[in-house]
Amino acid sequence: MAISRRLLNDGESVVIDTRTHVKALLWPLILLVVLLAVGTYVQVQWDQRVAYVVWAIVAVAVVWWVLRPVIVWATASYTFTDRRLITRSGVLVRRGHDMPLARISDIAYEFGLIDRMLGCGTLLISDASTHGTIKLHDIPRVEETQRKVNEMLQRIHDRSGGHDGV
Structure with a gap:
């Protein structure tokens, strides 16, 4: 409970x-996949220093646009x-x-x-x-x-x- x-x-x-229905986590999940794909692409195709910068940006974006909504979803409740x-x-x-x-x-x-x-x-x-x-x-x-x-x-x-x- x-x-x-x-x-x-x-x-x-x-x-x-x-x-709230798990549906609320759909966009954060899609964004997580996109962010990981961008980070992986940059790491494979670009210079290592650029990859570090991109992974740092990806990490911040994951915390703000993925982890934060998941925590907000998990801590909210409606009880009758x-x-x-x-x-x-x-x-x-x-x-x-x-x-x-x-x-x-x-x-x-x-x-x-x-x-x-x-x-x-x-x-x-x-x-x-x-x-x-x-x-x-x-x-x-x-x-x-x-x-x-x-x-x-x-x-x-x-x-x-x-x-x-x-």
């Missing part, structure tokens, strides 16, 4: 625990408990956002063709405040996640005795 148990309140249980949505992200500076499920007024999803092929999409969570919509991008099995959250919201609504006004 990506979220620490100490972040949960007494009696609170995790229902959905996920992170039976009471709230918990988001955590960041490596050196951690950012978090908690939203009680009772404040959620609407939950929807959207996905394009590639998202559908990969089984992920964007979860759109609206609350009654002026903050608007929270977008959780590239959520794996987004339709299933949306359905589970809707079930939790319905249980909260039923327990509170809320009425639809119909």
Whole structure:
């Protein structure tokens, strides 16, 4: 589980625990292959001193455009408990956002063709405040996640005795 148990309140249980789909690592992986190909080509075709300079540039580029996105991906999490949505992200500076499920007024999803092929999409969570919509991008099995959250919201609504006004 990506979220620490100490972040949960007494009696609170995790229902959905996920992170961004692995799709988010596609461009860093492609860039890694290209950078390694460039470094190898320069090493074989050019002077050794030029190759050292190019490999140094490749190393910096790999750290910034490949390793950093992988670490950011690995440290971000989205967790729905039976009471709230918990988001955590960041490596050196951690950012978090908690939203009680009772404040959620609407939950929807959207996905394009590639998202559908990969089984992920964007979860759109609206609350009654002026903050608007929270977008959780590239959520794996987004339709299933949306359905589970809707079930939790319905249980909260039923327990509170809320009425639809119909």
